[in-house]
Amino acid sequence: MEKKSLFPVVNGLLHGGDYNPEQWLDRPDILEEDIRMMKKAGMNSATLGVFSWSVYEPFEGEYNFKWLEDIIDNLYKNGIYTILATPSGARPAWLDEKYPEAMRVDCYGHRNHHGARHNHCMSSPVYREKVSNIIHRLAERVGKHSGVIMWHISNEFGGECYCPLCISRFQNYLADKFDNDISKLNHAWWNTFWSHNYNRFDQIEPPFINGETTSMGLSLEWKRFTTWNMNDYMKSEIKLLKNLTPEIPVTTNFMQFYDELDYNVMADEIDVISWDSYPHLHNDYESLCKTMTNNSFYHAVMRSMKKEKPFMMMESAPGLVNWALYNKLKRPGIHKLFSMQAVACGSDTVQYFQWRKGRGSFEQYHGAVVDHLGKDDTRIFKEVEELGASLKKISKTAGTIIEAKAAILYDWDNKWAIGNMKGLSENTKNYDIVCTDFYNNFLRLGIEVDVIASDRDFIHYNIIVAPMLYMLRPGVADRLKAFVNKGGQLLATYLTGYVDIDQLCYLGGFPGDGLGELFGVISEEIDTLYPSDSNSAEFKDGSSGSIKDYAEILRVNEAKVLATYGHDFYKGTPVVTANTYGKGTAYYVGARISDNKIHDILIEMAEKTNTEHKKLPFGIEYHKRTANNENYEFYLNHTEDVLTVENVTGINLLNGKDVDGILELGKYETAVIEF
Ligand code: GLA
Ligand code: ZN
Numbered sequence: 001m002e003k004k005s006l007f008p009v010v011n012g013l014l015h016g017g018d019y020n021p022e023q024w025l026d027r028p029d030i031l032e033e034d035i036r037m038m039k040k041a042g043m044n045s046a047t048l049g050v051f052s053w054s055v056y057e058p059f060e061g062e063y064n065f066k067w068l069e070d071i072i073d074n075l076y077k078n079g080i081y082t083i084l085a086t087p088s089g090a091r092p093a094w095l096d097e098k099y100p101e102a103m104r105v106d107c108y109g110h111r112n113h114h115g116a117r118h119n120h121c122m123s124s125p126v127y128r129e130k131v132s133n134i135i136h137r138l139a140e141r142v143g144k145h146s147g148v149i150m151w152h153i154s155n156e157f158g159g160e161c162y163c164p165l166c167i168s169r170f171q172n173y174l175a176d177k178f179d180n181d182i183s184k185l186n187h188a189w190w191n192t193f194w195s196h197n198y199n200r201f202d203q204i205e206p207p208f209i210n211g212e213t214t215s216m217g218l219s220l221e222w223k224r225f226t227t228w229n230m231n232d233y234m235k236s237e238i239k240l241l242k243n244l245t246p247e248i249p250v251t252t253n254f255m256q257f258y259d260e261l262d263y264n265v266m267a268d269e270i271d272v273i274s275w276d277s278y279p280h281l282h283n284d285y286e287s288l289c290k291t292m293t294n295n296s297f298y299h300a301v302m303r304s305m306k307k308e309k310p311f312m313m314m315e316s317a318p319g320l321v322n323w324a325l326y327n328k329l330k331r332p333g334i335h336k337l338f339s340m341q342a343v344a345c346g347s348d349t350v351q352y353f354q355w356r357k358g359r360g361s362f363e364q365y366h367g368a369v370v371d372h373l374g375k376d377d378t379r380i381f382k383e384v385e386e387l388g389a390s391l392k393k394i395s396k397t398a399g400t401i402i403e404a405k406a407a408i409l410y411d412w413d414n415k416w417a418i419g420n421m422k423g424l425s426e427n428t429k430n431y432d433i434v435c436t437d438f439y440n441n442f443l444r445l446g447i448e449v450d451v452i453a454s455d456r457d458f459i460h461y462n463i464i465v466a467p468m469l470y471m472l473r474p475g476v477a478d479r480l481k482a483f484v485n486k487g488g489q490l491l492a493t494y495l496t497g498y499v500d501i502d503q504l505c506y507l508g509g510f511p512g513d514g515l516g517e518l519f520g521v522i523s524e525e526i527d528t529l530y531p532s533d534s535n536s537a538e539f540k541d542g543s544s545g546s547i548k549d550y551a552e553i554l555r556v557n558e559a560k561v562l563a564t565y566g567h568d569f570y571k572g573t574p575v576v577t578a579n580t581y582g583k584g585t586a587y588y589v590g591a592r593i594s595d596n597k598i599h600d601i602l603i604e605m606a607e608k609t610n611t612e613h614k615k616l617p618f619g620i621e622y623h624k625r626t627a628n629n630e631n632y633e634f635y636l637n638h639t640e641d642v643l644t645v646e647n648v649t650g651i652n653l654l655n656g657k658d659v660d661g662i663l664e665l666g667k668y669e670t671a672v673i674e675f
Pocket of ligand 2: 165167
């Protein structure tokens with residue numbers, strides 16, 4: 001694998017963040033300080049112009065870019081590159097006043113008032129035209145500047161629009177999808193139910209909250225359409241930029257746990273994946289270790305969308321955030337640990353929101369590298385500075401990637417379908433948590449794992465886990481069979497293969513679409529447990545695992561039974577099975593079983609396929625980045641204890657020390673071992 005540096009002009013990793021100099025144009029002294037302090041903090045990038053439209057174009061057709069040009073110039077002269085945003089994330093007042101159709105309509109059918117941000121109609125031609133105009137001017141003015149290394153499209157795309165224009169686009173989208181044949185849609189959505197049949201596509205309304213919220217098909221297609229329409233909007237910006245400055249890569253910043261857009265679809269349109277990582281550190285409901293490993297799952301989700309190159313952590317909080325229920329300070333040492341985690345997981349950047357706290361308005365108390373105090377000797381500044389120095393020490397890792405032999409299947413529309421379905425319990429469906437827990441089980445074994453959509457290639461993997469793959473995309477069942485047939489190890493759980501992509505249930509037994517043959521089991525019923533209920537899985541070797549939330553009652557055909565239920569009226573019936581299929585094995589885990597047993601099954605799967613795994617002390621996160629025959633192993637200590645890891649050899653780039661066998665890591669310490 002060749003090293004794939006995201007920014008060839010930058011020698012190493014990017015360290016930077018959102019910079020809003022337009023808030024300080026009347027304070028040249030502060031702008032000058034910014035440059036001095038950025039250099040001191042070891043920063044080599046700044047993200048400009050995310051919300052600058054009303055300064056760029058204070059009145060329609062009157063432009064003001066000189067300040068931007070000066071700032072980009074000045075940054076560049078000081079070794080700081082610019083990531084330049086398109087300003088479409090927030091609109092100037094004049095625009096909404098003159099063209100109210102740019103404002104979104106909510107799920108009651110009410111047009112928004114002007115204000116806040118991230119709330120334009122994706123379909124509005126006039127909005128697209130105004131955006132196109134400002135992007136043209138921006139790109140012409142500064143797009144060719146040597147300091148500009150990337151376009152940051154808009155900001156954190158999200159939300160929906162229920163305006164007449166979006167509705168009519170939705171209707172066209174459906175007509176297209178169902179070959180202009182309303183009977184196909186009626187069948188796919190099972191519309192004879194409750195007299196839901198439509199006569200024409202133009203009768204179909206989106207799922208207004210006071211309208212049709214009970215049609216599974218409608219709800220799912222509306223979500224798919226919203227992704228399609230958002231993507232269409234994003235593509236309109238990208239197309240412009242590719243014409244104006246073809247050599248500059250584009251990205252848009254994705255959000256953590258944002259459910260409403262299928263990022264896999266949008267990922268195909270951008271050059272680099274970037275995302276904003278804001279885990280709830282130091283909360284009162286889980287250990288720091290858990291928060292960190294959950295965050296690692298999201299790095300993996302993002303990394304895996306373009307796993308052939310590094311990704312970017314576009315935003316993170318250098319200190320606290322301002323929007324949590326309780327805005328707790330980041331404890332000393334955590335900033336470095338958290339930032340190193342991003343790099344360990346394959347990010348070539350550590351970037352912040354925000355460089356400097358503003359004096360006023362909504363985010364005036366959001367954490368920043370520079371506080372209202374304005375000094376470079378604050379705790380936060382010093383931690384950022386220390387990190388900057390560390391990032392320089394590991395600059396060789398830039399351009400390397402993670403090569404995983406295991407994958408977790410994770411589909412946004414599967415998540416939507418599980419969310420839509422009635423049955424089970426709304427409190428415990430927990431698709432994301434279940435996928436994250438599987439990821440964490442791999443992490444404990446030091447096995448790198450991609451988190452991929454089910455229609456991506458399976459060719460790279462020895463092991464695939466498909467948690468709660470309720471909805472099967474076309475062809476997935478056959479591809480899973482082929483994967484196992486060739487020697488792959490597959491694990492699926494309760495709630496696999498109940499419905500097709502229209503959410504129509506498979507007849508003849510779950511898992512459907514032929515998966516019953518692969519697993520050698522049929523699930524006949526699923527029991528939803530109350531939080532106070534529990535069951536157990538009793539394994540043949542005498543070990544057992546606890547069961548909560550969901551338990552399927554299985555009919556076993558040819559599969560081998562590994563465990564049976566310990567309680568209830570289905571006591572003694574199978575809960576975990578393994579089926580040999582061709583050269584591989586298909587495991588079926590029919591209930592939500594505790595991690596200790598999942599762990600054992602994953603080890604078995606790794607051993608059968610010679611997939612490298614490790615014995616890591618609890619609290620150590622491990623990753624390996626590689627390319628050009630260079631190898632960098634990252635060990636992160638998520639705990640306050642001194643921990644030791646065995647069998648580590650190489651040089652620790654962070655302290656220059658040779659490690660020969662035992663690696664000792666202090667509280668929250670990271671080691672980056674080159675070998
Ligand atoms: C998001 C936005 C930023 C800022 C931060 C605050 O990530 O992109 O503009 O509002 O949240 O955490
Ligand atoms: Zn709209």
